[in-house]
Amino acid sequence: MNLDAKIPAGPIADKWTNHKFDMKLVNPANKRKYTVIVVGTGLAGGAAAATLAELGYNVLNFCFQDSPRRAHSIAAQGGINAAKNYQGDGDSVHRLFYDTVKGGDFRSREANVHRLAEVSVNIIDQCVAQGVPFAREYGGLLANRSFGGAQVSRTFYARGQTGQQLLLGAYQALERQVGAGTVKMFARSEMLDLVVENGRAAGIVVRDLVTGAITTHAAHAVVMATGGYGNVFYLSTNAKGSNVSATFRAYKRGAGFANPCFTQIHPTCIPVSGDYQSKLTLMSESLRNDGRVWAPKKQGDKRPPRDIPEVERDYYLERKYPSYGNLAPRDIASRAAKEACDDGRGVGESGRGVYLDFAAAIERQGKDVIEQRYGNLFQMYDKITAENPYEMPMRIYPAVHYTMGGLWVDYNLQSNIPGLFVLGEANFSDHGANRLGASALMQGLADGYFIIPYTLGNYLAGISRDPVKADGDAFKSTKSDVEVRIGKLLGSKGKRTVDSFHKELGLIMWEKCGMARNKAGLTEALRKIPELREEFWQNVRVLGDKDNLNQSLEKAGRVADFLEFGEILCADALTREESCGGHFREEYQDQGEAKRDDEHFAHAAVWEYQGEGKAPKRHTEALTFDEVHLATRSYK
Amino acid sequence: MKLKLHVWRQKDRQSTGRMVAYDAPNVNPEMSFLEMLDVVNEDLTGKGEDPIAFDHDCREGICGSCSMVINGVPHGPSKGTTVCQLHMRHFTDGQDVHIEPWRAKAFPVLQDLVVDRSAFDRIIQAGGFISVNSGSAQDANNLPVAKADADHSMDAAACIGCGACVAACKNSAAMLFAAAKISHLGLLPQGQPERRRRAINMVKQMDLEGFGNCSNQYECEAVCPKEISVGFIARMNRDYLSSSIFSKETGSTSKSED
Numbered sequence: 085m086n087l088d089a090k091i092p093a094g095p096i097a098d099k100w101t102n103h104k105f106d107m108k109l110v111n112p113a114n115k116r117k118y119t120v121i122v123v124g125t126g127l128a129g130g131a132a133a134a135t136l137a138e139l140g141y142n143v144l145n146f147c148f149q150d151s152p153r154r155a156h157s158i159a160a161q162g163g164i165n166a167a168k169n170y171q172g173d174g175d176s177v178h179r180l181f182y183d184t185v186k187g188g189d190f191r192s193r194e195a196n197v198h199r200l201a202e203v204s205v206n207i208i209d210q211c212v213a214q215g216v217p218f219a220r221e222y223g224g225l226l227a228n229r230s231f232g233g234a235q236v237s238r239t240f241y242a243r244g245q246t247g248q249q250l251l252l253g254a255y256q257a258l259e260r261q262v263g264a265g266t267v268k269m270f271a272r273s274e275m276l277d278l279v280v281e282n283g284r285a286a287g288i289v290v291r292d293l294v295t296g297a298i299t300t301h302a303a304h305a306v307v308m309a310t311g312g313y314g315n316v317f318y319l320s321t322n323a324k325g326s327n328v329s330a331t332f333r334a335y336k337r338g339a340g341f342a343n344p345c346f347t348q349i350h351p352t353c354i355p356v357s358g359d360y361q362s363k364l365t366l367m368s369e370s371l372r373n374d375g376r377v378w379a380p381k382k383q384g385d386k387r388p389p390r391d392i393p394e395v396e397r398d399y400y401l402e403r404k405y406p407s408y409g410n411l412a413p414r415d416i417a418s419r420a421a422k423e424a425c426d427d428g429r430g431v432g433e434s435g436r437g438v439y440l441d442f443a444a445a446i447e448r449q450g451k452d453v454i455e456q457r458y459g460n461l462f463q464m465y466d467k468i469t470a471e472n473p474y475e476m477p478m479r480i481y482p483a484v485h486y487t488m489g490g491l492w493v494d495y496n497l498q499s500n501i502p503g504l505f506v507l508g509e510a511n512f513s514d515h516g517a518n519r520l521g522a523s524a525l526m527q528g529l530a531d532g533y534f535i536i537p538y539t540l541g542n543y544l545a546g547i548s549r550d551p552v553k554a555d556g557d558a559f560k561s562t563k564s565d566v567e568v569r570i571g572k573l574l575g576s577k578g579k580r581t582v583d584s585f586h587k588e589l590g591l592i593m594w595e596k597c598g599m600a601r602n603k604a605g606l607t608e609a610l611r612k613i614p615e616l617r618e619e620f621w622q623n624v625r626v627l628g629d630k631d632n633l634n635q636s637l638e639k640a641g642r643v644a645d646f647l648e649f650g651e652i653l654c655a656d657a658l659t660r661e662e663s664c665g666g667h668f669r670e671e672y673q674d675q676g677e678a679k680r681d682d683e684h685f686a687h688a689a690v691w692e693y694q695g696e697g698k699a700p701k702r703h704t705e706a707l708t709f710d711e712v713h714l715a716t717r718s719y720k
Numbered sequence: 721m722k723l724k725l726h727v728w729r730q731k732d733r734q735s736t737g738r739m740v741a742y743d744a745p746n747v748n749p750e751m752s753f754l755e756m757l758d759v760v761n762e763d764l765t766g767k768g769e770d771p772i773a774f775d776h777d778c779r780e781g782i783c784g785s786c787s788m789v790i791n792g793v794p795h796g797p798s799k800g801t802t803v804c805q806l807h808m809r810h811f812t813d814g815q816d817v818h819i820e821p822w823r824a825k826a827f828p829v830l831q832d833l834v835v836d837r838s839a840f841d842r843i844i845q846a847g848g849f850i851s852v853n854s855g856s857a858q859d860a861n862n863l864p865v866a867k868a869d870a871d872h873s874m875d876a877a878a879c880i881g882c883g884a885c886v887a888a889c890k891n892s893a894a895m896l897f898a899a900a901k902i903s904h905l906g907l908l909p910q911g912q913p914e915r916r917r918r919a920i921n922m923v924k925q926m927d928l929e930g931f932g933n934c935s936n937q938y939e940c941e942a943v944c945p946k947e948i949s950v951g952f953i954a955r956m957n958r959d960y961l962s963s964s965i966f967s968k969e970t971g972s973t974s975k976s977e978d
Contacts (some may be wrong), residue, residue, distance in 0.1 A: 135854040150775060151841050154783040154879055171862060206855070213857035215850045215910045217874040224864025242874060248782055249877060256849035263845035271838065294733075294830055323777040357750045363779045464781065467798070467805050468752075533854045581765045583758070619742055629769050632732055633831040635773050636765065 085340055085692050087705045090494040091195045096711050097177075100199040102361055103495075104538055108545035115140035117549040120540065121288055121303040123275045123330055127247075128508025129309030130254035131532025136307075138259035141544075144301055145258070145267050146290060148274040148325055148638075153255040156311060156323040158530060160247025161368035161461065163231060163239035168206040171228055175236040177201045184523060185712040187233040187413055188488070188516020189665035189680065191346070191688070194711055195495055196513045198672065203534040206528050208240055210533055218242050229457075230373055231521040233413035233719075239522045244368055246634045250525055255534070266640060274638065276566045278306065278334045278504065281558040284547075285504035289559075289566045293638060298570075298629040302554035304544055305503045307536060308334065309528075312487035312509040314347065316646045316653060317598070318482035318590020321353060321366040327642040328649045331491050331510050334663040339499045340492035340690040342512035344649070345657035348519055348666045349599050350485035351377075351417035354468055364483040365468060367440070368461055369495050369521040372410045373537030374445035374454060375478070377401050377417070379438045383428035389439055389477050400424055408719040415518045415666045415678075416719060420484035422599050425481070425677060432479045441477035442680060482599060486524060488515040488666065489656075492690045492705070496539035496603040497531060503547075505540060507531035512688065517665025522602040570630050573640045578623035582639045585620050588614065589643070597654050602670040606658040608623075610651060617647040652691055652700060659702060660685055682714050721747045721813035725760065727772055728820045730829050733836075736827065739818070749809035753796065754779060754786065756808055774833040779804040781945065784880035787887070788833045789820040794884035794943045802882065802945040822883050824892035838884050839929040840897060846925035847918040848901040850910050874931040877904035878946040885940035885948075891932030896940040898977050899956035900924050900948050906959060916963035923960050 092103040110118070118141050122133040125147040133145040149155060169175040180201040185192060208226070212218065217239050221229040230239040242249040251355045261267040270290065276287040279300065287302040313328035314320035335341045352367045378397045385392060400420055405412045412420070421438050424430060446454050450475060455462070462473045469479070490512040497505050497513075508528040515523065596609035620643070628634040662685045663669045663678035672679045687704040694700055723744040730737030751759075754776050761771035777785040786803040790796035796806045817832065818844065827835040843904050879900035886894050902919055905911030911918075934953060941950045 138853040147784065149777060149783075150837060151784075152842075154785055156778060158781070159778045159780055159782050168860070176972055183871060206857070208860045209857040210852075212856060212860040212863065213850070213852045213910060215873075215905050215908050216879050216906065217870050217904065219874075220865055220867045220870045222867050224866055225861050242877075245782065245878065247962075248880075249874075252877065256844060257852075257854070259841060259844040260849040260851060262841070269841075294836075323783060325777050326780060358748055360748060360755050360759055362752070362755050365780050411868065441802070445925050463800075464805070467807070470807070470809060537854065581762050583762060625765060627765060627768065633773060633834060636771060 085690065085703050086500055087340065087492065087690055087703060088494065089193060089705060092495065095177060095193065096198050099195055100202055107538055107542035110541045110545050112140055114549060116142055118544050119303040119552055120305050120307060121145065121146070121301060122307045122309065122389050123288065124155065124309035124311065125255070125258065126155035126309060126508060127251055127254055127528030128532040129307070130155065130251065130258050131529050132307055132309060132536045133267055133508060134257035134261050134579045135252060135533055135537045136540065137266035143261070144303065145268040146270045146273045146275055148272065148293060150272055152258055152269065153252065155251060156326050157251045157525070158248045159323065160525055161244045161366065161489060162370040163229065163241035163246045163522040164207065164223070164250060165231065165238050165520070165522040166240060167201055167238060168205055168208060168209045168524065170226060171237045173236045175238050179236065180204060180238065182712050183234050184428060184514070184520060185516070186569070187518055187520040189518050189678065189717055190516065190682070190686065190709060190714055191343070191664055191707065192516030193707060195509055199535070200514050200527060200530050202304070203530045204280065206534055207526060211250060211253050214257060216242065216249045216253045229370055230411060232369055232372065232411045232417070233520040239370070244370070244458065245645065247525060250529065254529070262295045275310070275330045276333065276641065277562050278337045279558050279562045280337045281556055282503060284502045286552065287554055287559060289563050290402050294633050296634065298563060298566055300554040300559045302552040302559070304547060304552060305505060307505045307507060307540070308491070308510055309507040309532065310510045312490065313649060314484045314487050315648050316589070316591045317484040318586050319356065319361060320592070321350060321364050324363060327645065329642050329645045330505070332645045332649050333717040334491060334499070334501070334504060336693050337501070338693065339501050339504060341489070341652065342492040342688045342693055343489035343656065343692045344653040344691065345597070345660055345667050346517045346665065347484060348414060348486040348488060349480050349482040351414055351421055352440060352480045353483035353510060354433060354465065355432055365464070366483070366485060367465060367480060368416070371458060371461060372456070373412065375440040375442050376444060377410055377440055378436060379424040379429045379431065381429070381478060385429070389431070389441070393412035398424070404489065405719045413518060413520060418599055419668060419676070421482055436479045437479040439477035440480045442473060443477070445580065446474065456652060474676050486519055488512065488517060488519055492688065496542065497536055497717055498539070503543065505536060507536060516714040517667055554692060569641070571626070571627050572621070573637060573644065574630060576621060576624050576626070578625050579640035580623050581625060582636060582643050585616065586643045586646065587626060588616060589647055590620070591652070592616070597657050600668050600670050602655050603658065606654050609654045610658065613647065613654065620644065620647055655700070656689055656691065660689060680716070721751065721811070723747055723811060724816045726816065726818045727832070729772070729832055731831065733828055733830055747808050749807070751808045752804060753790070753806040753808065754778070754804050761803055772833065773831045781805040781961045782880060784882040787822050787835060787882055787884070789822065789887060791818050794822065794887040795945055800945055800947045822887035823929070824886045826892065826894070827883060827886065839931070840881050840883065840894070842929060843894065843898055843922055843925045844901065847914065848905070850905060851914060852910035863909060865908060873904050873907035875947065876900045876907065876952050879948055880946060882945065884943045884945060886931065888939040888943040889932065890939070891935060893934050893940070894926050894931040895953045895956070896944065896948060896950065898926050899952040902956045902959060903952040906955070915959060916966065919956060919959035920963045
């Protein structure tokens with residue numbers, strides 16, 4: 085497997101600028117001769133489809149939701165980072181770069197991260213020009229707040245709905261192009277396979293979710309922006325429809341899957357309340373600006389929180405990490421919550437929860453100020469739990485939130501399959517082993533608005549402009565594979581529902597490959613998952629038919645992929661014999677802090693499919709740190 | 721608690737639908753409404769009956785997918801709440817619960833509770849944007865916006881495009897939806913150059929899609945999960961009226977003029 089990252093030469097601050105000049109251009113009159121498929125309409129996909137169409141390419145855009153505006157980027161709450169230094173508090177492109185490499189626990193690619201920090205400033209300009217209503221100060225200028233893992237205020241926000249507003253910006257730009265006829269939009273259409281022809285990505289196979297029709301689409305290049313795989317855990321903060329299928333099918337067609345074990349557990353979510361639970365709800369990290377996290381000092385303390393005196397409370401983040409306090413990065417804050425609960429000091433009925441308390445902030449700043457900052461989040465918490473967070477501290481617990489791993493891409497965001505580009509959460513490159521808050525929105529829009537428009541042009545300029553056709557043997561055989569698989573799912577006539585398998589898989593993943601992992605548990609998971617998969621194909625019950633809207637069939641296809649993918653995730657976690665970021669192996673720790681092994685694991689692990697029933701092959705891309713020197717991450 | 725559900729079942733767009741009764745015997749008050757339906761669907765699948773189809777995705781009240789009328793009210797009995805955030809503690813043991821899809825000519829039913837809302841996308845295509853290409857924007861802070869204007873714009877921008885406003889309106893009007901977008905952009909300095917043509921073109925598309933007119937009864941505001949104010953409709957009407965008077969500056973959607 086060729087894992088040449090194609091990082092441009094020269095000093096880190098000049099790489100992107102020089103590379104932009106060195107790349108080939110496509111003449112405006114020729115752009116319309118190229119067809120580009122974009123899968124996904126979130127921040128990365130929506131921004132890419134709109135921008136490529138503005139440039140003049142002929143774009144086909146697909147999403148499984150009923151409208152491109154509903155992609156899961158919409159749910160991001162807290163904000164988007166940018167190195168604007170509007171606050172004059174010492175921020176710079178270099179500092180954002182530094183924080184992100186360090187926050188990622190030295191497992192990301194320096195050159196990609198630096199470029200991300202560089203274009204972060206353009207994103208804010210672009211979004212404001214589109215009419216994104218960011219929060220402002222009375223003087224009319226943009227407001228900022230702080231987020232975890234940073235000591236500067238560089239996060240831009242639109243109340244607690246930043247993802248929604250940024251996505252609507254991209255969606256509106258996209259709809260403008262749909263109206264102009266430069267983007268052909270296919271909503272309620274799910275990509276079920278990638279077509280590789282003569283070693284290049286040549287198109288995709290799609291199911292129309294309303295009519296059930298299976299169609300093939302050809303293009304000069306395929307851009308996938310299909311999000312992360314957090315739902316392999318069943319319960320996560322992801323939308324119900326979020327899935328691994330698109331990236332996993334690409335993996336089975338030869339694309340390398342990098343660092344699948346790098347999954348992020350977000351520290352502040354509403355705890356699980358019962359076994360009917362279908363998803364977990366995040367409470368934005370921005371709340372940690374004003375909320376203080378604590379657990380009782382005494383084990384099994386069942387008193388209501390307001391009856392526990394100050395001296396009997398353990399503000400454990402402030403105690404353990406005095407310089408970052410409640411704004412410690414996500415992986416660290418999550419593990420600390422788990423530690424308190426494992427110690428028998430958890431709160432709530434299940435004992436799996438800690439408090440996030442606003443009493444001090446309300447007393448200091450007044451209820452009005454807190455309401456203005458977090459009103460909609462408090463309201464959401466109240467709706468779900470029927471508890472008023474202005475009076476009672478919130479109960480929170482970590483939950484699966486984001487996946488740093490994804491398809492391997494080079495500096496140009498191209499996978500190892502020529503012509504297949506991967507953007508946003510679906511790729512692996514920028515966040516290493518842990519993503520900092522407010523950086524996912526930044527990466528999605530950076531990839532879509534400011535990177536792919538350049539790097540895709542460079543690729544297209546080097547290939548034929550002849551019209552593409554979806555009638556070759558590769559298209560026929562890939563389509564037939566998809567149809568056979570659908571037939572198999574509908575034909576198994578078993579007894580168990582798709583959800584029951586998904587829940588069982590999720591439980592294995594959470595218990596054996598969640599916040600803490602060890603060799604024995606991972607080995608057990610690697611035994612159980614294939615057994616469950618075997619049972620799935622024997623005993624799953626999928627009702628309805630293939631030629632109609634069939635939500636059970638949609639779910640079944642996604643869960644079938646999770647049942648294979650979960651195994652690779654665990655294998656990756658087992659072979660990475662170190663702890664870093666969100667990947668915490670209990671065997672490798674220093675009194676509860678992650679212990680990295682840079683000598684053996686300063687690399688991205690990239691998995692290559694070897695065929696049905698064969699163990700995948702593990703490759704590595706060495707990561708070098710010339711700018712930010714390898715050091716033990718400390719937030720103390 | 722136990723509930724008696726009455727659910728609209730319809731095989732596909734062409735078929736005729738009907739209400740079907742189901743028992744929901746094990747409802748926990750902590751469940752969300754959609755989780756209650758998940759449990760019912762698991763039982764139905766177990767019995768070999770097709771599960772009830774409904775749109776849903778984020779389940780945290782922001783994506784705008786979920787869309788059902790509960791006992792006659794879009795999104796159900798809790799004010800300012802989408803169905804996915806509605807919890808069963810708002811229902812009582814033994815209650816009859818009627819569940820129907822959005823009903824509007826412009827939102828055809830695709831199956832059970834799933835409707836086609838692509839008309840909303842086409843209204844946005846007609847003008848719900850600011851025409852700025854990626855890559856050429858000036859520094860964001862070169863354009864100050866008064867905090868009150870930005871906040872007011874955000875109040876309108878909070879629309880999730882769910883369509884409850886249409887489902888609640890006896891005329892199936894999409895006024896609140898269109899007004900929210902026209903106001904979000906029209907309240908900002910960036911939105912001024914296209915303000916007039918935006919109002920004209922979006923209203924025109926709304927009519928083409930078969931949405932009705934406004935008769936000022938405010939049902940839309942009452943059911944809006946984001947509590948968007950009908951005041952924005954008045955604002956849209958002003959923009960529309962002044963655009964019609966100064967028609968020369970408005971432009972239109974026709975390709976030749978672009």
